[in-house]
Structures are given as structure tokens and as C-alpha cells.
Amino acid sequence: MKGEIEIAGQVIGGRVASIMIREKSGRKIELGDLLVVEEDGGYLIMQVYDLGYGSQIPQSIRELAAGLKLEGYGNGLDFLDPQLRNYVMAQVKAVARVTGELVKIPKVLPSFFSSVRYVTREDMKFLTKPANPVYLGKVRSGSKVLDVDVYLNGDDLFAHHVIISSTTGRGKSNLVKVMLWDITGQSRFGALVLDPHDEYFGRSGKGLKDHPEAKRNLSYFSTNPPVGGNTLVVNLGSISPEHFEGIIEFSDAQQHAIRLYHREFRDEWIEKILRGTQIEGIASTTLSVLQRILRATLSVYLEDDRIVCRNNVFSDSSGKATISEIIKALEGGKLVVVDTSKLGDEAELLIGSIIATEILTKHQEAKAEGKLDEKRTVSIVIEEAPRVLACERLAKIGENIYSRIAREGRKFKVGLLAITQLVSIMPRDILTNMNTKIVLGNEMATERHAIIESAAQDLSTDDRNIASLDKGEAIITSIFTKFAVPIYTPLFEDFIKERAEKFDTKGELIFQG
């Protein structure tokens, strides 16, 4: 039995999805607080979703009393036994019933008039560390953080897709960095991060490069890599027509033309188009348009008969093994961060498309051979996901590799980790396929509604909760959690300080000329 000091209130009425609790005077129940009712050898965990005032004094009397105080007629005026007559009412919903190690969705109300206390660390001990864990943060009750780590099984999490949504500045990138840091030391999953803001590696300041296992488990590709980083240079021969699908809009005639060029020239098809090599059946106007599209997308041009790329990302001579290096790293359970900050949107998505297509194909082949179990789950982290997953875009340009992965990647252990501010413009079926949603603070009602409607648990009463989430606070709604778990993700810099371990397996290095 818990001590009286922990009593937060008492159940005084309501319905299954809206249980009414009177707050004990002196307590400060918060939106999002987790409260507990103990009964029948177990306990019920409830979450606060709304707060309001309650009073035994009629409204007219309260208004009069306020007037008297405000107008200076009764400075010492107060209610008799105010703690009994005026109070706060919390509306809560039951989220989990725990009996021993069994956690179930509650189907009965807590006993009428039962005492309610704040949740403790002990109450959450059923949240154990799974196999292949990915750290997400600590359990949060309102704005209070419990010393209970929240992990999800990475294979489940990544293969079944994750969406992280919030308005800007609420900690999306911080959360992703924490997750990626946690998996960097594991070699259990491959993760490809297309990083348009170059914020994950930590070129300046702290980042994933500071992980003790970074040298072994992190590959960084950039057009301007620091010492030890890989140059992001992709050979034009690595690009196939299918990589453009849903990324660049081509007319039917242009589609036909690029397939013909690919069939005719294989790895040199882009080079031949850029050089204006004519082939039978392709009108010169079509060739000209294709040249223009490819020049713009790849930022390439001809100079002294050489193909030059403005941002040095595409080359006709270097970078022949770049894609296979990335695939090898991902298959080896490494984290691959691709700095796309110097690239245009289309070039970034194209590079992502090349890698994603290759990895999905490899996994499909492995499945066909009955060897998918030997493959590690690979997650593709994509910022501003609606760039490739928005309804309007998919309707206009057609399916792309990202939408394909969102729909069928799960079967092949390839998943998306989509980061976005705008969930509402993404197709419902894709949102439904995203089986874990991590919801951070969001002021926009349309976005909150979109995520609530597609959540794995009933979040219909959490609109206010979501709107009030502060930086670092989030709600995980997932088919892999028994209820929508409120979490707090620490600031990356603080987190890595805590996790920093000394890895020194190399010993003294002696130089031999």
C-alpha cells in the first residue's frame, strides 16, 4: 500500500473513456500525468487528458465573492474550508491494467471512489528492455520524467516504419539523433540517413561522429568530407531509369526514350543522352528535353567534351563503387549518413532512390532464396517525408521507391523512418502502414487530427495533450506498445555525456615506415 503522501485524488465518476477524478488539495495534476488506482492485486494506469475546476459553491456566489475582492470590499474575504469547497477535476482515460507481468487494455472501470496516486518507477517495470533494443527516452508523466527507459525492438520498429511528426523546433532531429546514437554501437541494423541539413554527423559540434564506435559503425558521405569521410560521388553508370520513377516527372515519350537509351547503352545511357547521341525512333526534340532535364537534375554540363558536375556529386569516371560501398555498409549493420545539404531536392531524392532501390531489390532476392533471415533490417531515414510521400505528388508523378517501401518494405525488412511537419498531406494507407508514430508537440490542429486518426491506439482525447507537449516530450503510439507511451527524450548532448563509454581496444600504435 502506498503512503498517503502519494495520493493525488479520488475517482468520483465518469465513463470508460472519461473518468472523473477530484484532485487532492495541494497536488498539481498536469495534463498528460499518469495516475494509478490499485485494486484486485493489480493496478490500473490512467492518463490525464483534461483539467477543469469544480466547486460546491454556486456560480453566482463565486462571481459575487470575486467582485467583492476585486472592488476592495473584502480583502480578507475567503471561503470557509476552501480546500473542501473548491478543487480541480481531472478527466482521465484508463490506458493499461497491470496484473503481475500481464498488461492488458482496460475493459472495466476502476472501483468507484477509489484513491488515485501518481505513477512510480515500480509501476512501469513491465516496460522491459527488448531484444535488439532501440532507445527512445524515459517514461514521462506530465512534465515529470520517471527513471524508466523506453526501448522498442529495433527489428519491429524499423521494419514496420516509423513516422516522427511535430512542428519545427520540438525535437524531431534530437530524437532521431538519440535513436541513431543508440544503434550505432550495435551493428544490428543498417540505417541510411539522407541528411539535407548536415546535422547528424556533427561536422561542427557534437554528433554521431562522437560515438566511440563511429569509426567502425558509421560511414559519412559528403561532397566535402572531413578527414576520414567518404566523398559523395556517384558514377552516372550507377543510375538506371527506374531510379527516376516518381522522383522526376517524365512524359510517356521521354520514359520510352530513356528506356531505349538504357537498353542500347547500358551504363553509358546518361552520358550518351548528355552528349546528344541520336538513336533511331527518338525525336531530336525529345532528346533535347531529356538533356535539359538531366542537366538540371544532375547539375551536369559538357566542357571540352568532358562531363562536369557543378556540385561534384555525379561523375562519369569516379564513384563507381559508391553505391555498393553504401549497400555493403548498410548490410553490415552500419549507419550511413549522406550529407545532401549541397544538393538540390531532386538530386538528393535520386541518390536516396538509387540506394533504396538497390537495398530493396537485394532483400527481395534474399526472400526469394529463403535467406531473408540472414539480412539485417535496414531503415531509411528521410527528412521532410512529404517531398516523396504527399498525396498530390504521388497522384501527379506516380509511385516512387519510398512509397513502395512504405507499402511493402515490411515484408523485406526494409523500413522508412519518416520525419515530417505535415502528416495531413500524406496518403492514409501509407500513414496506416507506419506502425509506430512518435508524436511531438504540434500547434496545428489539422496535423494533430491527421496523426490522431491514424494512431495505433485511441488518441481521440489527446488533442490537447499533443498541443501542450514541450520540447523533447513525445507520445509513442505503436502496435508494439500496449498503450500510447508518453516519453521524454533527453537533449542529445546530455544523452551522449551519460552514455559516453571508454572504448580503447586499439592499444599503442607504432609507426613503421
Added chain:
Amino acid sequence: MHKFAHMADIHLGAHREQVLQRLEMVAFSEAMDMCIEEKVDFILICGDLFHIGIPDLGVVKEAVRKMKEVQDSGIPIYAIYGSHDYTPTGTTVIDILDTVGIIKKVVRGKITEGKLRLDFFTDPKTGAKLVGISARKIGLESRYYEILDVENLEKEGGFKVFAFHSGLTEFKPDYLSQMETIPISYLPKGFDYYAGGHVHNRSENSLLGYGRVVFPGPLFTGYARDIEQTAKGEKRGFYIVSFQDKVEKVDFIEIKPFDSVYFEYDASLKNSLQAQKELTEKLAGLEVKDKVFVLKVRGELSGGKTSDINFSQIKRTLIERGALYVHLNRFGLTSKEFAAVKVMGEDIGSIESRLFKENVGAVRLTHEALKDERGAIMATELLQNLRQEPKANESKKDYGERMVKQTIETLQLREVFK
């Protein structure tokens, strides 16, 4: 105008067959003669002059004789270690040749306060400044690059050459995707010429911030795949770089010590008897006299065993018809009736390496160094060590001790057996 020759991956002593041993020395001699003829100012060998750290003395004697001739013509030979010049026990023939002044190692430096500071070596005649990093056993040189003080190297003036014996990720051909490489960002920027070795594929490259990055490929053939590629028409040789204050011209000098024929046969949908018959018939029509003959047989036999095809007989016939040497590759040949473990690879080395990589996960291991890729690399190295045969005049006892010592080094158990 000054000139220097850049060569790498000569792999003297790589072959057991006398014919190939003779041809590899012919190639080396031709290259040296070309350098004398072209009056190069110096020769830079970027690793793997010999195939093993302590090669057969007969091979060394021949090579030294030729290099002495070059030296007597006033051409110094500079070198760095290649991955094959390394021995777990330390001293190699390169060190001996350096000591006696036949060649000069140009990698000098020390680790100070966690940074590797390299010293330039200046060629007295041309003023060219040479610096570089030798290869160590598999991948270890990457740790040197991690701590390399590039700033010091970048701010040095003059005509600068960086010599290295590592594959560069950015220029790696796709077929070598399994090869361990380093990113070019490890190399100091702003050198006039980057003289590479280790990659058995000739390439001239450039990337923003770096001058010419050149891999000459093997001078002759170090591996089975090299012979196949040569027979397929890939040119072998070295580079002559003309320079003053900067690189003026880079010329590839082809060395062709033999003519060759490449023949590929697909045995799919045939049984072993049909395949043998058809293959024999097809080979009969080919001109093989005085040529190195490369025969690649692949495909899945519909019946019979792969060993039913009498390859010894086929080879013998070709030799009798005057072929200089017959190289047979049947790693891609399988049989429906006798399905074995399928591991594709270009040669024995890559197949072994893949087998280790694929199976290391299936073994329960507690020691970190034995896990994952590190374990696979160690196993590959161990196999390479154990494959060594006794040297001429090496006693059984000495051989045994050498093997034990190398094995201890490979397994990183030096401390345990101290």
C-alpha cells in the same frame, strides 16, 4: 623537364610455374630497361615489389641484378611497402635492399602527441618532394591515416608526390567492391601527383582538391584474375611522369611480355561428356603456339560430375600444341547432380574471404577480435600464413618455428606467449 617512373604491384615471385616466373622477370627487366632508355630521373615503386616479404632467393638475386643495373645508370629507386611486403615477424627483403642501398624507402616519420608527422624526402637531382604511407597488414595502415598530420604536408611548397599503397573508395571499380579501401579525404590535399598501388586495375583519376591520382595496376600479373584480364586485353605497364614545377605529362608505358588467348566456355545444359567433347572440339580450332592460354569454364552441368571433364588432359593437349602456359578457371562450373556450397568468386582468395565472412556469424565467439569482419580477416590471414611452404634450405625446425611465430602474431597472442 624532369621525369620519374611510377610502378606498383610487381609481385616478383608470385608464381610457382617456371614459365610465369620467367615471364614476370622479363616484364620487370623490360620495365627497368625502359626507364634507362627514357632516362627517368628516378623510379618510384608503390608497394608489392615482391609477392611475399621474404621471397625465394633466386627471385631476389635476379631482381637485385636488374636494379643494380638501373642504379649504375644513375637512376635511384624509391619504394614504399606494399601489403605483400609485410611479414608478421618484421624484417623483409625490402628492408635488406634499403639497407644495402639498392632501393630507398621514402616513408619516414614518427607519432608525436597522437599525430603522425611525416618527413618529406627530397630527390637530390630533381628537387621533387616525396612522402607517403606504406601498407601494413590488412587495413592497419588506415590507422596511420586517421592520425596523419595533413596540415604540415599540405603547407609544404614545391613539386610534391604522395605515395601510397591502398585502394581509394572513390576510385574503386565496382567489381572490387569487397576490397577494403580508404576514403581519399585521408590523403593530404594539394599534391601534384598521388602515386598509388595495391589496386590491380589501371586508372588515372582526379577529384576536387587533389591532383592526378594514378594507379598503374600490376606490372605483370600477381593474381589469377590478373592473368585473365591481361588475356582479355587489359594493358599492363607503368607510368612515366614528366614534370617541372607541376605535372606536365603522364604517359602509360605498356609492358607486354607475352601474347595470350582468352577462351570462355559455358557448359550449361550439357552433361560432363558432352561438355568435354564440345570443349575439346572448340579448343582444337584455336591458335595457341607461344601464347599464354586462359580457359574459363562456367555454367551448371545437367549431368555428371565436374571432375568427369578431364581438364588435365585438356591442359596437356594445349601445352603439346605449343602453349606457353595454360591458366584454367573453373570456379564457376557446377553440376546439378552434385550441388555443393555455392560461393561465387573470381579466385580462391576471394572465395575463401567470402566464406569466412558469411560463416563467421554462425560461430559462437566471445573474443571481440574474432567477431564479425575482424574475425574473417584474421581467419583469412591465418590461412594465408599456414599455406606457406618451407623455403629452400630451411630446416624443418626453422620452418616450424617460423610458422608458430607468424601464427602467434596473426592471432595477436604475442602478449600471451611472451
